[in-house]
Amino acid sequence: MTPGTSIYSGILRMLDLAPELSAQPAHALFLVAPDAREGDVRDQLLRPAFSRVADMNVRFIAYSELESHRENIARFGQGMKAIEAIAKQLK
Numbered sequence: 132m133t134p135g136t137s138i139y140s141g142i143l144r145m146l147d148l149a150p151e152l153s154a155q156p157a158h159a160l161f162l163v164a165p166d167a168r169e170g171d172v173r174d175q176l177l178r179p180a181f182s183r184v185a186d187m188n189v190r191f192i193a194y195s196e197l198e199s200h201r202e203n204i205a206r207f208g209q210g211m212k213a214i215e216a217i218a219k220q221l222k
Contacts, residue, residue: 138168138175146183159188159211161218166193169219176221190218 145160162172172191176184196217197204204213 138162138164138171142175142181142184145187145189146181159190159215159218161190161192161214162221163192163194163197166195169193173221184221189221190215191221192218 141162141164145162148160164172169191175181176189192214200213200217207213
């Protein structure tokens with residue numbers, strides 16, 4: 132498996148959702164991956180095949196961010212505000 136294969140597959144799955152999401156208000160989509168893979172995610176999103184991703188609200192969440200904030204998210208989290216706070220914008 133090449134380094135970007137799982138990231139590539141995940142982005143393809145998100146694009147499969149795009150037609151359904153376009154009829155609804157802008158939803159954020161989150162790519163959750165190991166911290167060290169953020170560069171791989173960004174590299175994959177530069178591929179011409181993923182040009183539609185620019186129209187989607189795609190954000191990156193590192194595993195460490197979920198791990199370090201999970202108790203507070205579970206304790207105080209309502210809706211998506213807590214998740215959006217730890218996510219990084221990709222485009």
